[in-house]
Amino acid sequence: MIDFSSLQQTSAITDEWKYPAVDPINSGMLRVDTAPDHTLYWEEYGNPAGEPVIVLHGGPGGACAPIMARFFDPARYRIILFDQRGCGKSEPTVASAGPAVALTRNTTDYLVADINALRTSLDIAGKMHVFGGSWGSTLALVYAIRHPTNIASLILRGIFIGDRDDLRYMYQGNAATFADAPFALTAPGSYIAYPDEWAAFVEVIPPEQRGDMMRAYKAIFDMVPANAADRALQLRAALAWSVWEGTISNLIPKDDDPGKFGDAAFALSFAQIEAHFFAHHLFLEPDYILGNIDRIADIPTHIVHGRFDQVCPLTQASRLIAAMASFGAAPVSYVRTNAGHSAMEAQTALALTAIMDGLARIA
Template structure:
């Protein structure tokens, strides 16, 4: 029997409204010393247009030129940049190691980096802030702290980052996996992706699976004393990265891990995420939900995939409930028949439609 035609993709392909383009300009902005953190940035679209600050996911996910395609290049001045430690920013965790690139790499610093980039690019008024997954977290934190700079929030795949949210993705049934690998003992992403989950879990010895994030973090924090240690760190980084990549799409690409399977990407991505998650995103408990009154006056648009297994839809529900409690509500809330990725067809089209319909910055 030939089942080759069953594998398809939910990703956007030829449906983009706006074409791929090269950046107008790019550069490295030094934002800190000891270490000398430099942010790589790119600008697309209309240099005199309404500024849009694009905040990528992860943390540690980095930007890609395709992210500029959500926006009308005649209307918007589109700013993409790689956050500390990843992508084309310097130093990266992959090249310099965590003992260098994770120094002064916290949410507080990332928020102030946005202001440094605003100043360097001459953005003096309000801007649209566009972020997905961890980028939605950072967008919300930035808006809470600097509401005067934000004209609107356009958020995808809401990530609140509570312990229960992280456990859903990284812990699941790992503690009992050795005895009953397919038992539904706890809620989690593994329910839908059992084979991918097996590859993620089996990096960690059975006796250490009661705290999967802690076990992975211990591997990343290890100072390698041998080639075997370095191989273990790379294996762990790839397993962490590929697991997230696989469950990000409603229809995974079984034969192609994409950037998530690239060693350099994975070493930065996995170690930055583990660093932030081990430190509760460097935020006080319920920081976002407890401070939504500060952003009640900012127009907010939310797009969330109904089948998201990285950031389940309940996270958007909690944010909307918190907004309702302070008398606010999103201008639009679109639940797409999609998973987590911004590049899934319905989600990508919804985000572009929102950007096309935004009230202009006055």
């Protein structure tokens, strides 16, 4: 068999960026809670007197990276990146302190409160732009619903509503019948385009437990390891969970390089925070976002979504737009790119940059 993977070209953005990579002008740690002492890592880029834009990363459990500052004109914007509770350089993390500590008081309500704490700490008193992708789009929408007067505009990428069916598409697929018919298309799901990667994800779980893959993974993460074998199983599960999402995030996967998703410390935190939030329905009431769209109907909203997104299928953007239309609202711009899920795919990155360049200025 001939492997043509080396002939593929990456779909990721390379030298097409409009704005150069720059160093942060400031950074710090902000304690936002005690018992445990959750402390957020943040960085500031661009113009300290510019229009503030808060960047909300994905996951839950992901992290920000300096490249995220390149979507924005550094002469116009004051760009704030931060790692949410338990993520990235924030402390404590699952990897550094274990899930019993890192997942305590780590819910959507606390993350919303953290955004306001960061606003206060950085002297952001008026309106701000909120820029969020994937889970970051979820958090941006929840924040806007609760604090609409703080928002000048919403810039959302890879819409994630987080309904059970959305999660089953990515994590359940044909897992229940995989042992007997691994290639049978018995249910919709991301697995259809990634059979080998899907096998690696499914085979961590014994066949008799595959009827609910998220529950089975959560049980492994919740286990208190009694020995080296238990610890090895937890790490294997965390890496499988993390690498699965990282692989399917790009239209053209990086077959030989999982990047941060293959890093043990990142995977332990990322996988366990995601499983924690998913097991609790994102700590939101059913239909919370779509049922409260009236609260944000007057906020200028911009949406970018990859047509071939296998982490957050395009139907989630369709449902959000339909809910907005029911209140007589519509996104100011809606761009469907020929891309997958990642914000770092060229068409998506360029669309987001163009939207930021064209935003109405904050008075």
